[in-house]
Amino acid sequence: xxxxxxxxxxxxxxxxxxxxxxxxxxxxxxxxxxxxxxxxxxxxxxxxxxxxxxxxxxxxxxxxxxxxxxxxxxxxxxxxxxxxxxxxxxxxxxxxxxxxxxxxxxxxxxxxxxxxxxxxxxxxxxxxxxxxxxxxxxxxxxxxxxxxxxxxxxxxxxxxxxxxxxxxxxxxxxxxxxxxxxxxxxxxxxxxxxxxxxxxxxxxxxxxxxxxxxxxxxxxxxxxxxxxxxxxxxxxxxxxxxxxxxxxxxxxxxxxxxxxxxxxxxxxxxxxxxxxxxxxxxxxxxxxxxxxxxxxxxxxxxxxxxxxxxxxxxxxxxxxxxxxxxxxxxxxxxxxxxxxxxxxxxxxxxxxxxxxxxxxxxxxxxxxxxxxxxxxxxxxxxxxxxxxxxxxxxxxxxxxxxxxxxxxxxxxxxxxxxxx
Numbered sequence: 001x002x003x004x005x006x007x008x009x010x011x012x013x014x015x016x017x018x019x020x021x022x023x024x025x026x027x028x029x030x031x032x033x034x035x036x037x038x039x040x041x042x043x044x045x046x047x048x049x050x051x052x053x054x055x056x057x058x059x060x061x062x063x064x065x066x067x068x069x070x071x072x073x074x075x076x077x078x079x080x081x082x083x084x085x086x087x088x089x090x091x092x093x094x095x096x097x098x099x100x101x102x103x104x105x106x107x108x109x110x111x112x113x114x115x116x117x118x119x120x121x122x123x124x125x126x127x128x129x130x131x132x133x134x135x136x137x138x139x140x141x142x143x144x145x146x147x148x149x150x151x152x153x154x155x156x157x158x159x160x161x162x163x164x165x166x167x168x169x170x171x172x173x174x175x176x177x178x179x180x181x182x183x184x185x186x187x188x189x190x191x192x193x194x195x196x197x198x199x200x201x202x203x204x205x206x207x208x209x210x211x212x213x214x215x216x217x218x219x220x221x222x223x224x225x226x227x228x229x230x231x232x233x234x235x236x237x238x239x240x241x242x243x244x245x246x247x248x249x250x251x252x253x254x255x256x257x258x259x260x261x262x263x264x265x266x267x268x269x270x271x272x273x274x275x276x277x278x279x280x281x282x283x284x285x286x287x288x289x290x291x292x293x294x295x296x297x298x299x300x301x302x303x304x305x306x307x308x309x310x311x312x313x314x315x316x317x318x319x320x321x322x323x324x325x326x327x328x329x330x331x332x333x334x335x336x337x338x339x340x341x342x343x344x345x346x347x348x349x350x351x352x353x354x355x356x357x358x359x360x361x362x363x364x365x366x367x368x369x370x371x372x373x374x375x376x377x378x379x380x381x382x383x384x385x386x387x388x389x390x391x392x393x394x395x396x397x398x399x400x401x402x403x404x405x406x407x408x409x410x411x412x413x414x415x416x417x418x419x420x
Contacts, residue, residue: 003080004059004077004078004079004080005053005054005056005077005078005079005080006074006076006077006078007038007050007052007053007074007075007076007077007078008072008073008074008075009041009050009069009070009071009072009073009075010041010048010050010071010328011071011072019041019042019068019069019070019071020041020042020066020067020068020069020198021039021040021041021063021064021065021066021067021069021075022039022040022041022042022047022065022066022198023039023040023065024038024039024061024064024065025037025038025039025040025049026038026039026058027058027061028058028059028060028061029057029058030057030058031055031056031057031058032052032055032056032057032058032078033052033055034052034053034054034055035051035052036051036052036055037049037050037051037052038050038051038052038058038075038076039075039076041069042197042198042199046295046324046326046327046328046330046331047199047324048327048328050075052078053078054078054080054081055080055081056078056079056080056081057078057079057081058076058077058078059076059077059078059079060076060077061075061076062074062075062076062077063075063076066198130149130154133154133157135154135157137149139157140153140154140157141153141157197293199293200293203293203294206355206356207353209356210353210354210355210356211353213356214270214354214356214395214396214397215395215396215397216351216353216354216393216394216395216396217351217393217394217396217401217404218350218351218352218363218391218392218393218394219391219392219394219401219404219405219408220348220350220389220390220391220408221389221390221391221405221408221409221411221412222387222388222389222390222412223387223388223389223390223411223412223415223416224372224385224386224387224415224416225248225367225386225387225388225415226385226386226416227415227416227417227418227419228248228251228415228418229367229386231251231418231419231420232246232248232251239308239311242308244308244311244312244315245311245314245315246311247311247314247315248340248364248367249285249314249338249340249364250307250310250311250314251307251415251418252338252340252362252364252411252415253283253285253299253302253310253314253338254302254306254307254310254414255410255411255414255415256281256283256302256336256338256362256411257281257302257303258410258414259407259408259410259411259414260281260303260336260407262406262407262410263399263403263404263406263407263410264277265277265359265398265399265403266336266359266360266392266394266399266403266404266407267281267335267336267359268335268359268398269335269357269358269359270357270359270395270397270398275398278335280300280301280303280335281301281302281303281335281336282298282299282300282301282302282333282334282335282336283298283299283302283334283335283336283337283338284296284297284298284299284331284334284336284337284338284355285297285298285299285314285317285318285337285338285340286337286338286339286340286341287318287321287322288344289321289322289324295321295326295331296331296334296337296355297317297318297320297321297326297330297331298317298330298331298332298333298334299313299314299317300313300333317330334355334358335358336358336360336361336362337354337355337358337361337362338361338362338363338364339352339361339362339363339364340364341363341364341365342364342365342366342367342388343366345366346365346366347365347366347368347388347389348363348365348389348391349363349365349391350363350391350393351391351393352391352393353393354393354394354395358395359394359395359398359399360392360393360394360395360398360399360404360407361392361393362390362391362392362411363390363391363392363393364388364390365388365389365390365391366388367386367387367388368386368387368388369384369385369386369387370384370385370386370387371383371384372384372385372387390408390411390412392404392407392408
């Protein structure tokens with residue numbers, strides 16, 4: 001009998017990240033291929049697929065759906081295939097699990113991965129969106145690599161009405177949860193209950209914990225982005241020809257480097273014994289995922305990159321965040337964070353909750369034309385300039401307001417002096 005093989009949660013989930021089993025793609029007794037996805041793990045940061053390390057039979061699921069999982073914890077047991085002397089794979093007679101019954105109408109067993117017409121399995125985010133919009137993978141034409149369905153494909157099919165309602169093999173979720181949780185009041189007439197996703201629960205826990213452990217203080221400056229917009233207008237087309245999106249956020253990342261050098265406490269971590277000041281500058285960029293929450297992919301070693309390198313790295317991680325293809329390593333190790341909340345129309349957000357265990361977070365508001373007074377040759381006059389508010393929310397244990405103001409002073413100076 002072949003020795004069983006354990007499937008364990010990845011060890012690289014660090015920095016306090018916890019996981020939850022979101023969905024099993026196989027049932028006990030199902031055959032599995034080597035490197036075939038077995039389950040989805042969802043954290044407060046990303047959703048990752050865990051693949052089978054060997055081919056064989058899924059003998060036991062140790063952690064059912066919605067179970068909390070720690071790094072390295074046992075998830076399942078696989079009985080691998082044995083190989084005959086002739087080199088043929090044979091099933092292990094000891095894997096005596098009962099296969100999951102087929103559903104009526106020839107539908108795949110519950111948990112089987114959805115596949116589009118091109119045969120490419122959609123990402124976890126796409127599968128969730130398909131279910132929310134009442135569509136099946138076969139009803140959506142994929143525009144991604146190898147015909148893979150993207151989030152934009154699902155949204156386009158839903159908006160155009162090209163997709164038809166999903167077949168009745170999977171009934172829609174009830175508008176009201178069938179029973180209230182113990183201790184919860186039942187929903188009143190005209191209300192409905194939407195269970196929290198694992199991502200939303202983790203975000204809530206981290207926000208409450210951050211406010212509990214760190215006294216938050218926010219300072220605000222205003223910056224004129226005329227020089228940045230002029231520089232972007234001159235170089236955006238060339239960057240685009242190289243496949244690099246030149247966004248305003250890239251300029252803010254670049255300006256953070258001299259500002260952090262002037263105030264290194266911004267790029268630090270508080271401990272009870274000492275303040276840990278980081279030499280490398282790894283900046284997380286808060287990225288909204290439509291209605292699914294928020295992730296913070298990290299642009300690493302920003303201090304070693306020029307504007308082109310920053311824009312390229314930023315475009316890569318943001319694109320993968322929105323396609324739900326981030327790896328756990330992409331959201332680890334940030335030392336500072338930027339929240340560009342202005343992209344959704346916000347002028348000011350304060351305080352923005354600090355991403356623990358960091359010491360500060362930069363907020364960038366919406367860019368708009370404003371009438372301002374300028375003095376030239378001793379004469380005041382009113383001009384219209386593109387401006388926005390920037391905020392720095394700090395852990396008041398780490399630094400005082402004067403240091404936060406100094407950071408923003410340098411940041412604003414750098415942005416207003418962009419040239420060439």
